[in-house]
Structure formats: structure tokens, C-alpha cells
Amino acid sequence: MGRSPLSADETGLKKGPWLPEEDGKLISYIHKHGHSSWSALPKLAGLNRCGKSCRLRWTNYLRPDIKRGKFSQEEEETILNLHAVLGNKWSMIASHLPGRTDNEIKNFWNTHLKKKLIQMGFDPMTHRPRTDDIFSSLSQLMSLSNLRGLVDLQQQVPFEDQQALLNLQGEMAKLQLLNYLLQAPHLAMSSSNNNNPNELNILNLLIKENYNTNNLPSLKTLEENLFSQNNSPIWSHEPPSLNQTMMPSHDPSPLGDDLVLNQASSSHEQEVAATGSVDWPDHLFDDSMFP
DNA sequence: AACTCGGCCAACCGCGACAAG
DNA sequence: GCTTGTCGCGGTTGGCCGAGT
Numbered sequence: 001m002g003r004s005p006l007s008a009d010e011t012g013l014k015k016g017p018w019l020p021e022e023d024g025k026l027i028s029y030i031h032k033h034g035h036s037s038w039s040a041l042p043k044l045a046g047l048n049r050c051g052k053s054c055r056l057r058w059t060n061y062l063r064p065d066i067k068r069g070k071f072s073q074e075e076e077e078t079i080l081n082l083h084a085v086l087g088n089k090w091s092m093i094a095s096h097l098p099g100r101t102d103n104e105i106k107n108f109w110n111t112h113l114k115k116k117l118i119q120m121g122f123d124p125m126t127h128r129p130r131t132d133d134i135f136s137s138l139s140q141l142m143s144l145s146n147l148r149g150l151v152d153l154q155q156q157v158p159f160e161d162q163q164a165l166l167n168l169q170g171e172m173a174k175l176q177l178l179n180y181l182l183q184a185p186h187l188a189m190s191s192s193n194n195n196n197p198n199e200l201n202i203l204n205l206l207i208k209e210n211y212n213t214n215n216l217p218s219l220k221t222l223e224e225n226l227f228s229q230n231n232s233p234i235w236s237h238e239p240p241s242l243n244q245t246m247m248p249s250h251d252p253s254p255l256g257d258d259l260v261l262n263q264a265s266s267s268h269e270q271e272v273a274a275t276g277s278v279d280w281p282d283h284l285f286d287d288s289m290f291p
Numbered sequence: 292a293a294c295t296c297g298g299c300c301a302a303c304c305g306c307g308a309c310a311a312g
Numbered sequence: 313g314c315t316t317g318t319c320g321c322g323g324t325t326g327g328c329c330g331a332g333t
Contacts, residue, residue, distance in 0.1 A: 015303075016302075016303090017301075017327090018302090039317080039318060039319085051318085052303090052304095052318095052319085052320095053302080053303080055319080055320085056301090056302065056303080057301090057302085060301070061301075088321095088323090089321090090321075090322065091321060091322085102320095103301075103322095104300085106322075107300050107301085110299095110300095110323095111298065111300080
């Protein structure tokens, strides 16, 4: 395995895959003398390699405490958790996984976890739901049929056409609400500190619990709030308060405890960095949520 | 059986941080 | 403050190998 099968470079030092004899020399030397100076080690150990190559070989492959084999589910979740907070800080992530090297974790991330996140609909870098496509589609839909225009139109159409128009308005209102939910800063989705994939679940919960025709605010209310400032385009200003306009009045805290994400994010981050553990909800790993 | 393709992963490369002179 | 050497990190490469055709 490894890179190009070069036997030697310009300096005369060997490159490429390590031979068993070389491994033996390196192990033997380090067992006897340690590795206080990698630059001096190759010569002292009788190896025709650069110090860097020796260090890499030792830290990534020969070290006695290296754990080999497949990553466990716990390790996988730990990597996901830590990556959400630390990003590509493989060495820091590796420090929370005894026996695993940064190189191994990096490879595992690039070949497995990254793809898994993408398949689940998350951006592997931000760990946030990938909403670009949704936003794009919604914007197009909404630009095609202007909500204000529909309200004006309602005053003019014959009575028998008004039911159809109402249905259309209902669908538009749903679109607006969905768009609002997806972009609402209340959901901490725009917080730079919060990289919690939980967001999509919270959104799903919100939509499930509050997004039905009975709980929908009246079109008039929607319209008043959405267009209240300067007749400006729908999302060019801060969306209205969730409790004030979108949520049923009997539910003062529809978001529940999970939504204290913004406030907790700082200490949360520190805890994750320190302990390497976050309690993702089980359903986060439920593939059925993401077709 | 022969070939192609893509995943895997060990190893290399380049760069930044740091310490010593 | 500057230069030089060393170390460590993250990104990338490319040979190996198994699955698919």
C-alpha cells in the first residue's frame, strides 16, 4: 500500500512503503532509546529514511497502543460529535479516541462519515441540514405567485371562484410558513456557534405539531406581518416573532427545551471539546427520516 | 477469464507553529 | 527581530484490492 514505488529520492533517502525489516529496526530502536529527536533517529537506527517518514510510520502504524479494525458505533458517534464542534481538527478528535490515529480518523471520515452525512441531507462541513435547494425552490414558487396580489385578487373575483382562490392562498401561506421556519433565527439555524444537526429534527417537530390548517394563522395575519415594513420583499427584513404571529396562542413555548441551543452553545461546545460526548437524540441516526 | 471501476488507506507533501541561536 | 531547524497537522496522492460487468 501507499504512494509511488520510488526507491529513493534526490537525497538518497528511501520513500514509499515500509519493509518489515525497516519496521523492525524502527521498533527496536524506539524501544531501546525512545524518540527524542526524529531528525537524528534514522541515522542512529540504521534507516535510510527521513525523520519525518519514521515519525509517521511510528505514530500511524507501529505504535503499540494503536487499535486496529473497524470503528465501533460509539467511536463513529464520537467522531461525528467532535467534528461538529472542532471541524477537521483530526489530532484533537483523535485525542478523544484512544488507540486511533488522526490519519485513521481522517480516512474514516473521508470514506464513510462524510458520505453518510451527505446521504442524510447534512452538509458535512457545517453539520447543518442542506437547505439551499429548498430555499431556491420556495423562492421560485413564491415569486411566481405574489401573496399580496392574491389578496387583492380576492376582492375582485366572482363568488364561485373564491373557494379555489382560498385554497391557493392556503397553499401559499403554508409555503410562507415553511420558508419562515427554515430561515427563522429563533431556531438557531443561523447561529455560527451552533452546528447541531438536531435543527432539522426540531424543524420537523415544529412542522408536525404546529403546521396544520387549524393552527395556521389567518392569511390576513400572515400578510400583515410579512409585509408590515415598507412593502419590502418578503424576506428582506427580520421575520416576525414566532410566538406573536405564527404559533397558536395557547402554546407559549412550542419549541421546548431543545431550543435553548443558542444560549447553551458556548458551554455546550466547551463540554463537547472537553469530554467528546454529546447526547444526540437517537432518531438523528434514523435513516428513515431522510429518504 | 479479463477487464474496468471505485473504495480504501498508508504514505507523502506543504505549510504553519514553535524554539533555539 | 531575523534565520534556521524541527515537529506536527491537515490535505492529497496513488497503488492495492475487491466487486461488478
